[in-house]
Amino acid sequence: xxxxxxxxxxxxxxxxSFISYTINTLFWATPIFILSVFKLIPLKVxxxxxxxxxxxxxxxxxxxxxxxxxFFADYKIHVSGDTNLSKKDWYLVLxxxxxxxxxxxxxxxxxxxIPFLKFFLKxxxxxxxxxxxxxxxxxxxxxxxxxxxxxxxxPHLKGKDLETTKKACEIFKFKPVSVMNxxxxxxxxxxxxxxxxxxxxxxxKPKSGGIGFVLTVMGEQLHKVxxxxxxxxxxxxxxxxxxxxxxxxxxxxxNLHEITSDLLGDYANDMEYKKRLHQWVNKVxxxxxxxxxxxxxxxEVAK
Numbered sequence: 001x002x003x004x005x006x007x008x009x010x011x012x013x014x015x016x017s018f019i020s021y022t023i024n025t026l027f028w029a030t031p032i033f034i035l036s037v038f039k040l041i042p043l044k045v046x047x048x049x050x051x052x053x054x055x056x057x058x059x060x061x062x063x064x065x066x067x068x069x070x071f072f073a074d075y076k077i078h079v080s081g082d083t084n085l086s087k088k089d090w091y092l093v094l095x096x097x098x099x100x101x102x103x104x105x106x107x108x109x110x111x112x113x114i115p116f117l118k119f120f121l122k123x124x125x126x127x128x129x130x131x132x133x134x135x136x137x138x139x140x141x142x143x144x145x146x147x148x149x150x151x152x153x154x155p156h157l158k159g160k161d162l163e164t165t166k167k168a169c170e171i172f173k174f175k176p177v178s179v180m181n182x183x184x185x186x187x188x189x190x191x192x193x194x195x196x197x198x199x200x201x202x203x204x205k206p207k208s209g210g211i212g213f214v215l216t217v218m219g220e221q222l223h224k225v226x227x228x229x230x231x232x233x234x235x236x237x238x239x240x241x242x243x244x245x246x247x248x249x250x251x252x253x254x255n256l257h258e259i260t261s262d263l264l265g266d267y268a269n270d271m272e273y274k275k276r277l278h279q280w281v282n283k284v285x286x287x288x289x290x291x292x293x294x295x296x297x298x299x300e301v302a303k
């Protein structure tokens with residue numbers, strides 16, 4: 001009987017939480033859509049200030065989302081590492097990826113600490129109702145990635161990935177930005193981990209292509225790499241677990257890496273640079289594996 005009542009209570013909490021998120025999203029989407037019209041004015045100065053206003057709306061959306069989380073599902077985030085960050089710098093943000101809740105947690109932790117996070121999104125996501133248009137208005141880069149097999153049949157599309165990235169990153173040059181990338185390419189599951197035969201405990205194999213293109217296009221402008229490790233003590237939460245209050249603790253560790261000359265190059269054409277960057281990414285992932293184990297021990301001690 002108690003379990004049934006608890007389940008009903010979680011369902012009610014999740015329902016009101018979801019309604020609150022929806023209302024908040026629609027509220028902030030309205031000024032974002034209106035302001036996005038002015039982006040069509042072909043003046044850099046106008047675009048800069050409109051973009052700043054749009055980011056202000058997005059930060060407001062995240063702030064209210066944080067309030068909703070605290071009211072309906074007050075989980076605790078244990079943050080460690082180097083958090084000496086600034087809203088005036090350009091960052092490349094990396095993180096392991098386990099759940100859609102990762103994004104809400106990252107937004108909550110870094111909102112107001114660094115420039116608003118911009119994610120590279122699959123092109124298909126532009127058709128998501130309301131959010132797709134909002135992401136476009138907020139200058140989220142939409143990417144269309146081609147597989148090797150497809151490029152072999154359509155060689156004229158070779159290099160389109162880099163060209164798309166260049167266009168996407170061009171709009172990031174006139175004001176500070178945080179470019180976010182989940183370099184595993186997908187969310188972690190045990191099945192994917194086994195299928196990949198990943199050598200990393202609790203992590204999928206990282207892919208260097210995404211950040212390679214970003215560093216090629218705007219590496220000299222980026223100041224640091226913000227490397228984030230996220231650990232869920234019990235199990236990876238579903239979105240329902242998140243909004244129903246079942247998530248109680250999240251551990252998050254931040255490492256900062258300087259962007260040295262070794263990390264800069266031409267990813268599409270320089271094989272030596274490609275190899276060097278891949279080695280650096282693997283090194284970062286080995287360190288992340290150790291960080292995950294350390295966070296796991298920290299969580300066990302805190303029980």
